[in-house]
Amino acid sequence: MTGYRGLLWLARRETLRVSKLWTQTILAPVVSSILFILVFGLSLGDRIRNVGTVEYDVFIVPGLITMAMVQAAYANNASTIFQARYDRYLNDILSSPMHPWQMTLGFLIGGLYRAFTIGLALFALAVALIAVPVERPVALIAAVSLGLVLFASLGTVVGIFADSWDHTTFIANIVILPLAFVGGVFYSIDLLPSPWEEISHFNPLFYLVQAIRFGFLGESDVSIWLALGVTAALAVPAYLWAQWLFSSGRKLKA
Amino acid sequence: MAVGLRRRSPRGAPSSLIEVFRGDPPALELRGLTKRYDDGTLGVERFDLSVPDGAFFGLLGPNGAGKTTLISAVCNLIRITAGEVLVFGEPTSSLRTRRWIGLAEQDINLDRFLTVRETLLYHGGYFGMERADAEGRADEMIDLFELGAKAGVVAPKLSGGQRRRLLLARALMHRPRLIILDEPTAGVDFELRQELWSTIRRLHADGTTILLTTHYLEEAEVLCEEIALIRGGRLIARDSADGLRRHFGADTLQGVYVKAMAG
Ligand SMILES: Nc1ncnc2c1ncn2[C@@H]1O[C@H](COP(=O)(O)OP(=O)(O)OP(=O)(O)O)[C@@H](O)[C@H]1O
Ligand SMILES: [Mg+2]
Numbered sequence: 001m002t003g004y005r006g007l008l009w010l011a012r013r014e015t016l017r018v019s020k021l022w023t024q025t026i027l028a029p030v031v032s033s034i035l036f037i038l039v040f041g042l043s044l045g046d047r048i049r050n051v052g053t054v055e056y057d058v059f060i061v062p063g064l065i066t067m068a069m070v071q072a073a074y075a076n077n078a079s080t081i082f083q084a085r086y087d088r089y090l091n092d093i094l095s096s097p098m099h100p101w102q103m104t105l106g107f108l109i110g111g112l113y114r115a116f117t118i119g120l121a122l123f124a125l126a127v128a129l130i131a132v133p134v135e136r137p138v139a140l141i142a143a144v145s146l147g148l149v150l151f152a153s154l155g156t157v158v159g160i161f162a163d164s165w166d167h168t169t170f171i172a173n174i175v176i177l178p179l180a181f182v183g184g185v186f187y188s189i190d191l192l193p194s195p196w197e198e199i200s201h202f203n204p205l206f207y208l209v210q211a212i213r214f215g216f217l218g219e220s221d222v223s224i225w226l227a228l229g230v231t232a233a234l235a236v237p238a239y240l241w242a243q244w245l246f247s248s249g250r251k252l253k254a
Numbered sequence: 255m256a257v258g259l260r261r262r263s264p265r266g267a268p269s270s271l272i273e274v275f276r277g278d279p280p281a282l283e284l285r286g287l288t289k290r291y292d293d294g295t296l297g298v299e300r301f302d303l304s305v306p307d308g309a310f311f312g313l314l315g316p317n318g319a320g321k322t323t324l325i326s327a328v329c330n331l332i333r334i335t336a337g338e339v340l341v342f343g344e345p346t347s348s349l350r351t352r353r354w355i356g357l358a359e360q361d362i363n364l365d366r367f368l369t370v371r372e373t374l375l376y377h378g379g380y381f382g383m384e385r386a387d388a389e390g391r392a393d394e395m396i397d398l399f400e401l402g403a404k405a406g407v408v409a410p411k412l413s414g415g416q417r418r419r420l421l422l423a424r425a426l427m428h429r430p431r432l433i434i435l436d437e438p439t440a441g442v443d444f445e446l447r448q449e450l451w452s453t454i455r456r457l458h459a460d461g462t463t464i465l466l467t468t469h470y471l472e473e474a475e476v477l478c479e480e481i482a483l484i485r486g487g488r489l490i491a492r493d494s495a496d497g498l499r500r501h502f503g504a505d506t507l508q509g510v511y512v513k514a515m516a517g
Contacts (some may be wrong), residue, residue, distance in 0.1 A: 009379025017367045088363035095329040096380040097352040254332045
């Protein structure tokens, strides 16, 4: 029974950290995403044809929200865990009567909290600025949840392996951001010439963007089941990897 | 009371008279504990030690002797290479043993995002305390360690001594039965040291087992009922201060230390 209380307090600690640092953790990503929506959507929207039946400014919103959320989930867990290791107060948690899975889950909840807060804020603003529909709410929730588990877990893993702050931002800049850019956030991959269209299908973020776009707009470049399936097939091993690091103590404990 | 000096006690046999009289499982028992770090360094090697329930026990040894390694092995902070650790008779794989241990590490490791009061509350939570209980206990600890004026201040804004106090308050927060203090008085002013001594003594008088490392021999002499001397990851000797003096034929603990560490 005791471990559950520990899990609750760890989750509370992780959300408290996000709230105490809210200008960095929430406000900054919301502002930068809104700028993207305004600049790309509203200014270019008039000049770019519709993507399928959807207007361009509406088309890019789901992808931009996805990008902001997965980056936040990743960055949150990478930095909170790296900091906890660096300051060594992680030892207070490692020496507590919590199961390793409870530690993994407690940290995951922090990343989810931050990403959902950002997602909701962006969604509210997007609805106010641009009439963005939510056609398939269940698919949307499933896609967002899987995507966040994937990226928060990835953040946990990187936070555990990182030897410096630069490592954590390195992965964000060199892996996540480029994959998001070529993952169909700004365009439908139907518009891409061969072989770029085919190559896009190897991008894991492409499927997440598709699943979330399907949730919002009710249409996507690939089947929703394929998109959710690929995302789940990545999220589950990523979570288990993070969990394994906590239970084996590799890298966390000398 | 003369306790025979033993380099290694036979498995299962009580390793001190105190334990014979009390008959309880020892607060801490190490059996063949070995820790080899990934780079090949041996932290401790085939280490056997039994700390009786209720003891005030000192670990003495030069820098790099393996004191912190030993403590980390007990508190799930390193991966053990070989051997067993039992806390009040239970293997440390059982999670509830962790509730029985309170640790103040050698290096101060406080959560930079939490205030003094939050540090204590959250620690209580991690260790399974109920909220109301944790709140009451946090206030008690804040009073005991005179942190009242700083209760709402985050750890990075505390002075060195205040951080040390908070670290100790956190170790005591969940009412552990075994308190492990790794050099609690390093870099601490005279006044705080006196206070610490009296606080630790009071806890010991209430039946808490204390495991203390220190480089101040007079501190070990004054406080500890039993002392283990460690060098190069191995147990050299273990006895009361008087017993050690007799065994090494020295007049002072300093003399014992010099002889023991010279090998
Ligand atoms: N993370 C680590 N990786 C590799 N070697 C380590 C690690 N931590 C400690 N050691 C080595 O293990 C040995 C024992 O170190 P330990 O910290 O246990 O000593 P100590 O007795 O606590 O010393 P001190 O009095 O200086 O605190 C030393 O040789 C040290 O260099
Ligand atoms: Mg040490």
